[in-house]
Amino acid sequence: xxxxxxxxxxxxxxxxxxxxxxxxxxxxxxxxxxxxxxxxxxxxxxxxxxxxxxxxxxxxxxxxxxxxxxxxxxxxxxxxxxxxxxxxxxxxxxxxxxxxxxxxxxxxxxx
Numbered sequence: 001x002x003x004x005x006x007x008x009x010x011x012x013x014x015x016x017x018x019x020x021x022x023x024x025x026x027x028x029x030x031x032x033x034x035x036x037x038x039x040x041x042x043x044x045x046x047x048x049x050x051x052x053x054x055x056x057x058x059x060x061x062x063x064x065x066x067x068x069x070x071x072x073x074x075x076x077x078x079x080x081x082x083x084x085x086x087x088x089x090x091x092x093x094x095x096x097x098x099x100x101x102x103x104x105x106x107x108x109x110x111x
Contacts, residue, residue: 001016001017001018001019001020001021001024001027001028002016002017002018002049003015003016003017003027003028003031004017005031005035008107009107009110009111010042010110011042011043011044011106011107011110012035012040012042012043012044013043013044013046013078013103013107014028014031014032014035014043014044014045014046015046015048015049016028016045016046016047016049016050017049017050017051018049018050018051018052019050019051019052019053019054020050020052020053020054020056020057020060021052021053021054021056021057022054022056024057025054025056025057025059025060028057028060028064029060029063029064032060032063032064032067032075033067036064036067036068036071036073040073041068041071041072041073041074042068042073042074042110043064043068043073043074043075043076044075044076044077044078044103044106044107045061045064045075045076045077045078046078046079046103047077047078047079047080047081047084048078048079048080048081048103050080050081050084051081051083051084052083052084053084053087053088055091058087058088058091058093061075061077061093061097062093062096065096065097074098074110075097076097076098076099076100076106076109076110077097077098077099077100077106078099078100078101078102078103078105078106079100079101079102079103080099085099
């Protein structure tokens with residue numbers, strides 16, 4: 001997994017690429033915790049380059065959205081690949097998290 005961050009206005013975009021699994025989930029968890037602790041509560045996860053997620057990755061995203069919402073923000077998903085979207089659909093995550101077709105739409109939703 002590779003993780004890149006970019007600030008767009010009042011929103012932090014995290015681009016996640018590769019595989020999100022038990023080995024890489026702690027890295028994303030640490031990054032989300034750091035951003036939230038630093039006051040970045042409007043978060044967008046750009047999943048356009050995420051090829052795979054396991055249950056460990058799902059847990060990290062769920063914890064991230066819960067923590068962001070507790071702090072008055074949110075973690076929103078953007079540009080989800082079909083195979084990852086299927087996992088999110090089957091696990092019920094799509095009913096919990098807000099998703100957008102592209103990063104621009106997700107960022108604009110915080111305006």
